Amino acid sequence: MTRFWRRSSTTVSSRRCRWVLEVKAGRPSERLTSCSFFTAFPDLAPDDEGVAYNDEDDFVVVWGTLRGTSTGEWLGVPPGGGRFSVPFANVVPFSQGLMTGEQIYFDLATLCEQAGIPLSEVRAAAAARASRHSA
Numbered sequence: 001m002t003r004f005w006r007r008s009s010t011t012v013s014s015r016r017c018r019w020v021l022e023v024k025a026g027r028p029s030e031r032l033t034s035c036s037f038f039t040a041f042p043d044l045a046p047d048d049e050g051v052a053y054n055d056e057d058d059f060v061v062v063w064g065t066l067r068g069t070s071t072g073e074w075l076g077v078p079p080g081g082g083r084f085s086v087p088f089a090n091v092v093p094f095s096q097g098l099m100t101g102e103q104i105y106f107d108l109a110t111l112c113e114q115a116g117i118p119l120s121e122v123r124a125a126a127a128a129r130a131s132r133h134s135a
Contacts, residue, residue, distance in 0.1 A: 036074060037074070039072040039073070039074075040072045040074030040079065041068035041069060041070060041071070041072070042069075042071060042072060043067075043069050043071075044066070044067075044068040045066075045067050045068065046062075046065070046067075046090075047066075047067065048062050048063075049064035049065065050062070050064065057094060057097070058094050058095065059091065059092065060091075060092045060094070061089060061090065062089070062092075063087070063088065065086070065088070066085070066086050066088040066111075067084065068083070069081070069082070069083045069115070070083075070084070070115035070116060070117055074117065074122065074125075075122060075125035075129060076125050077117060077121045077122050077125055079116075079117070080115045080116025080118075081116055082116035083114065084110070086106045086110050086111050086114070088104060088105060088106040089104075089105045089106075090102065090103070090104050091103045091105075108122065108123075
């Protein structure tokens with residue numbers, strides 16, 4: 001498999017924690033996840049800095065900086081009102097030309113700190129949501 005990479009100085013990993021938001025195509029949770037994220041951060045704007053993909057076109061990876069402002073409720077947690085800017089990586093698999101899922105990696109602790117959102121409340125709300133969806 002041949003890969004084509006465009007280099008970037010962006011570091012995606014974090015010393016404190018990485019948040020993984022996984023969306024499964026074709027499930028109602030995809031709409032819920034996307035809607036809640038864009039409701040919480042309506043000005044969400046990724047600044048794409050690099051792209052990687054393979055010859056078979058079965059995945060795309062995009063990385064850069066994610067910016068936004070906490071003005072809406074997120075997972076039941078009230079907005080903090082602050083702006084954030086965090087590195088991200090987005091991995092999107094494809095099958096037969098269609099997107100089959102998405103994983104977005106970013107530093108949740110830094111996002112919450114910058115946006116003024118209590119990290120412990122977001123973690124607790126995400127854990128409760130995950131347990132409801134796994135049942």
